[in-house]
Amino acid sequence: xxxxxxxxxxxxxxxxxxxxxxxxxxxxxxxxxxxxxxxxxxxxxxxxxxxxxxxxxxxxxxxxxxxxxxxxxxxxxxxxxxxxxxxxxxxxxxxxxxxxxxxxxxxxxxxxxxxxxxxxxxxxxxxxxxxxxxxxxxxxxxxxxxx
DNA sequence: AGTCTGACCTGAT
DNA sequence: GATCAGGCCAGAC
Numbered sequence: 001x002x003x004x005x006x007x008x009x010x011x012x013x014x015x016x017x018x019x020x021x022x023x024x025x026x027x028x029x030x031x032x033x034x035x036x037x038x039x040x041x042x043x044x045x046x047x048x049x050x051x052x053x054x055x056x057x058x059x060x061x062x063x064x065x066x067x068x069x070x071x072x073x074x075x076x077x078x079x080x081x082x083x084x085x086x087x088x089x090x091x092x093x094x095x096x097x098x099x100x101x102x103x104x105x106x107x108x109x110x111x112x113x114x115x116x117x118x119x120x121x122x123x124x125x126x127x128x129x130x131x132x133x134x135x136x137x138x139x140x141x142x143x144x145x146x147x
Numbered sequence: 148a149g150t151c152t153g154a155c156c157t158g159a160t
Numbered sequence: 161g162a163t164c165a166g167g168c169c170a171g172a173c
């Protein structure tokens with residue numbers, strides 16, 4: 001699996017080094033968009049990377065969403081990354097939190113039922129960022145709703 | 148400069 | 161129905 005022979009630095013925040021991007025203000029990387037969307041997530045709600053990626057306009061780059069979350073921990077206003085889960089509603093990134101249980105703790109603290117690292121009634125707690133932006137959601141959302 | 152990994156998703160086999 | 165492969169962007173070695 002992932003061949004990671006190199007040293008891993010926890011402080012590898014993508015957005016942390018904003019020196020590379022010319023002007024994130026005028027040229028807001030999708031990173032910023034993701035953070036904004038995630039911050040817009042109401043309490044007691046959760047969304048998926050795909051939904052955010054879709055809303056950000058990078059459905060095919062949903063992976064980057066998770067990567068962007070990596071820097072979320074360094075964000076001043078802590079981005080509610082715990083409200084972001086994969087399409088399965090499983091706390092995939094929980095392991096990346098300060099504590100593997102922190103994510104579940106936060107979700108439960110918001111009233112979300114989490115069991116076995118998976119959000120129960122995900123279709124209910126699911127929050128569509130597109131709904132806030134009035135943008136057409138993808139089939140991913142439909143599937144979730146259908147489930 | 149090239150290579151690879153990364154908290155994913157979708158489509159096709 | 162489950163599994164495989166492809167794909168996007170950005171950062172680190």
